[in-house]
Amino acid sequence: MKEPVEFLSYLKTSTLIIAADGGVHNCKTLGLQPQVIIGDLDSMSSTEVTDYQQAGVKVIQYPTHKDETDLELALRYVMEQEFSDVIIIGGLGARWDMTIDNILLIAHPMFSGLKIHMLDGTQELLMFRAAERSPINGRPGDTISLIPLTGDVSGITTEGLEYPLKDETLYFGTSRGVSNVLLQEQAQVFFRQGLLLCIINRDVV
Structure with a gap:
């Protein structure tokens, strides 16, 4: 994963970095340390989860059988924390169903109060x-x-x-x-x- 330097500089000074499940791997690639990991954690090993917890990362685990995607859970968490500016990295992936849903997700009225930037290269x-x-x-x-x-x-x-x-x-x-x-x-x-x-x-x- 490669992102423009100016955005990476901004991300490294962000108030809060949230990894939506497998987003922890994107964080690692970009040299970022998340403060929160959220999702069903099916993209992480139990050892990885334990390592992040021991490093002081807040891990919020949901059941595998759930109605929301991990990205939706992350955006809901952002709203609960009363943030308004959001950068999403990794939201446009190899799966068309997930990519289309992620785009439509940021169009949902419930997230109208968020200023969302979705980045991909x-x-x-x-x-x-x-x-x-x-x-x-x-x-x-x-x-x-x-x-x-x-x-x-x-x-x-x-x-x-x-x-x-x-x-x-x-x-x-x-x-x-x-x-x-x-x-x-x-x-x-x-x-x-x-x-x-x-x-x-x-x-x-």
């Missing part, structure tokens, strides 16, 4: 909600895609993108919002109705 996923002025931060030349998630998204106005929208609609299931280009370090998106998935593909030099 040079890609960043953000969830934009209606009636909010949403910033897109990056470098000029980064590829930006705006994808409607819950039906048509209307009243969209953008600033700082090569192909601007002015009080327009992106229709669900169409590709008009894919592969726009960032013209400056920060763009802005505003819309009146719907839910937009923003995907930033960073132009890493």
Whole structure:
């Protein structure tokens, strides 16, 4: 697993690092020590669990037969601790079912109070909600895609993108919002109705 240096620097100074079960292996790869491990722990050996507990890590174990994924449990825990900014690493994996569910999970209304960044290599996923002025931060030349998630998204106005929208609609299931280009370090998106998935593909030099 490889993440951009600027995000790793931020993560290493984060207030709280939570490993959702097998996320402990991602933490180890990235040189991060979690403060909390949560999930059914089916991706960890009993020895690993004991080692983390002895190191002072809080381990919250759930039954294997449960209704929530480990990521959902982690996000619920974040809300209980009253955090608002969240970075998710490893949420886009080899399994399509888990990947799609993780993306839809951050769109759920129960997590609307969280500012979530989902990172995978040079890609960043953000969830934009209606009636909010949403910033897109990056470098000029980064590829930006705006994808409607819950039906048509209307009243969209953008600033700082090569192909601007002015009080327009992106229709669900169409590709008009894919592969726009960032013209400056920060763009802005505003819309009146719907839910937009923003995907930033960073132009890493």
